[in-house]
Amino acid sequence: DLSSLHPRTAHHDRLYGGLLADGFDEESCHCRYQSAMYRRNPGRRPSPYLISKLRRHEALQRRCGPGTAAYSNALEQLKSGKSVASPECTYIVSISYRGIGNRILAAASAFLYAVLTGRVLLIDPSNEMDNLFCEPFPNTTWLLPPGFPLTAYTNFTVHTAESYGNMLKNKVIRSDEVPTAAQLPAFAYVHLNYDATVEDNYFFCDDDQRLLQRIQWLVMRTDNYIVPELFLVPAFQEELDMLFPERDAVFHHLGRYLFHPNNHVWGLVTRYYDTYLAAARQRVGIQVRVFGGMPDSPELLEQITTCTQREGLLPEVLAAGEPMILPAASRTKSKAVLVTSLRSWYYEKLKSMYWEHATATGEVVSMHQPSHEEYQRSGARSHEHKAWAEIYLLSLTDVLVTSGRSTFGYVAQGLAGVRPWVLYKSGNSSAVPDPPCGRDVSMEPCFHKPPGYDCRLKQWGDPSKYVPYLQHCDDASWGLKLV
Ligand code: GDP
16 A cells, blocks of 8 residues: 555545546556655645546447447548538547657647537647656557558648648638538548648637538648647637636546556656755756757856746755854755756756755755756657656656746646746846846646638737736747646
8 A cells, every 4th residue: 555655645536636637547547546745745635526527428438439439430421522411420630740848748638629619639649749648548548550541641731621720721621601511521630730731720619610510530740739728719718717717637547547657657757856956945856948950059057047046946055165054954955956957067066056055044055956858859769768768757856947938848847846946048148137037927838820811800909908817928928828
């Protein structure tokens, strides 16, 4: 019984207040039953409505998912290329591409859309998406099985003729009249990528949703967190209000519900945590997002030290030779810092600083960096495992410092349930931004490329001006986030 080893289990609900379904084989996914006791911050409570909706959605995934008669029928329909009047089950396939942060936000977005529209979610297994997570739904799989009839779906782009935007533009379908089933295609490709066109973005309009609702198969590509924009679709608003009475905790719940490191990654997480982070009084996570080929930046290092010391996250250090006059007792107060980065230079510098100088408070500061992979190698198995383990480790820290505009950091802050201090990007790389960082307004990820088109008013507009729960992001001024 783990509760005797970890007394915190007693008051931590292992299943996050009913967010997670019980009834999984514990051996198949240790994280599912153990992660709550690694979290000091229990996080927000899911609404009873969200919990019941998730249980109903799990039943839908079981009833219609791979291996069922309904799934075989739907595949036959797709192969025929023809639409059917009232399909038993409808589906959305979420394409997995770019870095793991992008892929997680895409999957979470597709999942919420699936829940709102009663579709079965199927995840494209590309880029190791079939090798990082436990299955989220009991007794079925969320992975798209091999042999999918749309063989080239991972290559769909903004130019694909079957994209919803192109079908509208080319009048293959129209959203202003009611087509018969025979006039509808068997599938549509929904392109909500950074380069989505005006027509692609009509996806977020009510009339278009009515039409899309009648198409049995959707294949979606996004590299972003489109959820804030779903809150602007009138047809979804009432349901979203009931599911998420706290609008700043949407990804927090979706993330904790969907993304459990598989046993291999969970081993990476727990061995590291138990060895380097568990004993400290406080854990501080610092995510330093750098890009391959970028030189190590003394300005970014200074930004990190100024931010963490000015905000009181890490102690200041004394000049060399200054006497330590603090009582020995303060030395027992320790902070463990988890640095994640593709490079090791920032970590080495920070570690040396706290070795070569005493802290002004007498606190003991230890620095740890699990890996430094040098270059982004998305899709390479051990690289992906480390990236996911590091995101998860960041999410187990008590205080987070993240790099602006990074989806890697967004996932960590959402799983953690904390508002991070965000290191702003300087416009000028040779200057330290002032202030060096700021406290984020919410733990939600930022949607970097919202369409900005208001379907009700049929004109361009800024929803942050009239929707109280949407704001522009501090780290991407044109982006939108839930607060
Ligand atoms: P974003 O590009 O910052 O929005 O985040 P993504 O996760 O989508 O893409 C960045 C990718 O680079 C990650 O998925 C990793 O493959 C790699 N990467 C970036 N930073 C780190 C890091 O701190 N640790 C590790 N292990 N990998 C990283």
